[in-house]
Amino acid sequence: MAITAAQVKELRELTxxxxxxxxxALVECEGDVKKAIDWLREKGISKAAKKEGRTAAEGLSKVVVKGNRAAVVEINSETDFVAKNDKFLALLDEAVNAILDSNAKTVDEALALTVGEGTLNDAVVNATAIIGEKIKLRRFEIVEKNDDEIFGTYMHNGGQISALTVVKGTQDAQIAKNMAMQVASMTPTYVSRKDMPADIVEHERQIQTELVNNDETLANKPEKVKAGIVEGRLSKSLQEMCLVDQIFFLNQDQKCGQYLKENGAEVVKFVRYKVGEGIEKRVDDFAAEVAAMAK
Known part of the structure; x- marks a missing residue:
């Protein structure tokens, strides 16, 4: 199949x-970007294992806490300029508070919630008409905690990234916030190894095995040695995915698990939204646009 320049550009940005x-890589994987990422990693060409969550749309996210409930919401717009619009910000506030006070489980259920004199969907349609861009409620998550647990929240760059943690074993709000900041900045996928599905571990093991098999400097090593290298690299790779195994951003000599243990604390759950992750952004061909206007 024909591989486009846009596909090559996307894969370069990701890896x-x-x-x-x-x-x-794209030719070998018949244009499948996800498979191409793995192919590059297996050949030792790509070092960017964590760039698959590509930020591609604009908008903002927001996290709000009320008692034992919290909500994280993302609303998308077409441009970052609109995301700073007062009408857009008011819509985001309306949405997150309406969702927090509800039992909505899907986006459709959230859009049907009463807001002002209409529904949240009416508010989105109205904002779209006034602002002049497509506005979309993309996703949300409602989180509940127990009385002996605390929430930690952090919003980066006005809501480009929102993080929420549930922490038990302490009532120190700063510890919970520090963990929310860790989640926002270091992008863990799981709290610990025990939360990681077996298929994820096996997938990563296969990649590390291919890396070792393709490493000419290890070609003459005994299979037992190679297996040990694979497991060592696997452990390091999986640690980066787990919050408790990551280096604590406020102390490079300490892991998050150690910081939590020193304070008698434990992260029960976390949510991290980065605006637009996983959405393919439209690529404008400005040269073609100018040429078309000149006709």
Missing amino acids: GAGMMDCKK
């Missing part, structure tokens, strides 16, 4: 690999 390597 940091060279143009020709990206093109070859």
Whole structure:
């Protein structure tokens, strides 16, 4: 199949690999970007294992806490300029508070919630008409905690990233906030290894095995040695996915698990929203646009 320049560009942004390597990977994987990422990693070409959550749409997210309930909401717009619009910000506030006070489980249920004199969907449609851009409630999550637990929240860059943690074993709000900041900045996927599905571990083991098998400097090593190298690399890779195994951002000599243990605390759950992650952004061909206007 024909591989487009846009596909090559996307893969380069996700992996940091060279143009020709990206093109070859896409050819080998028949244009499947996710498979191409794994192919590059297996060949030792890509070092960016954590860039698959590509930020591609604009908008803002917000986290709000009320008692033992919290809500994280993301609303998308077409441009970042609109995300700073007062009408957009008011809509975000309306949405997160309406959702927090509800038992909505789906976006459709959330859009049917009463807001002012209409529904949340009416408010989105009205904002779209006034602002002049497509506005969309993309996702939300409602989190509940027990009385002996506390919430930690952090919003980066006005809501480009929102993080929420549930922490038990302490009533120190700063510890919970520090963990929310860790989640926002270091992008863990799981709290600890015990929360990680077996298929995820096996997938990563296969990648590390291919890396070792493709490493010419290890070609003459005994299989037992190679297996040990694979498990060592696997452990390091999985640690980066787990919150408690990550280096604590406020103390580079300490892991988050150690920080929590020193304070008698434990992270029960976390939610992290980065605006637009996983959405493919429209790529404008400005040269073609100018040429079309000149006709």
